[in-house]
Amino acid sequence: MSAKLMEYFNKQPRLGCLSTANKEGKINVAYFGSPRMIDEKTITMGLGKNRTFAYLQENPYAVFMIMEPGKALSEWKGVRVYVKMADCQTSGSKLDDMKAQITKVAGEAGAKMVYAAVSFEIYEIKPLADFGQGWEKAIS
Numbered sequence: 001m002s003a004k005l006m007e008y009f010n011k012q013p014r015l016g017c018l019s020t021a022n023k024e025g026k027i028n029v030a031y032f033g034s035p036r037m038i039d040e041k042t043i044t045m046g047l048g049k050n051r052t053f054a055y056l057q058e059n060p061y062a063v064f065m066i067m068e069p070g071k072a073l074s075e076w077k078g079v080r081v082y083v084k085m086a087d088c089q090t091s092g093s094k095l096d097d098m099k100a101q102i103t104k105v106a107g108e109a110g111a112k113m114v115y116a117a118v119s120f121e122i123y124e125i126k127p128l129a130d131f132g133q134g135w136e137k138a139i140s
Helices: 003-010 051-058 093-112
Strands: 016-021 027-032 036-039 042-047 061-068 077-089 116-127
Touching (some): 016 051, 027 051, 042 051, 042 093, 051 077
Antiparallel strands (some): 016 061, 042 116, 077 116
């Protein structure tokens, strides 16, 4: 993994999708603009008390997908980042820090929606569409 992925992942403005599944295999997907890659192995984000949060309590595995449109489908850029939830705090300094960061970007109303500060460990990275190239080429 590299600084190039961190730069791409953290680029603003952007939206990405987080896909989760509960213990029965029911799938959820939601879009987020707030996830931050804080080092080459860790993503952090704030979550509301919602389906994404509930599913992660049952099954800690998820996938972030970020994509940018191109003129043709083969020119789209993007990456799929496979993660496992490593930590979830519903009180304390991590949550307070997360809410302060979100207040700067989304305002007080956005921060009030945050119920948990979550961190994920990255365990695999794939390009948006796997045409045999690595993820590095898929974001350059």
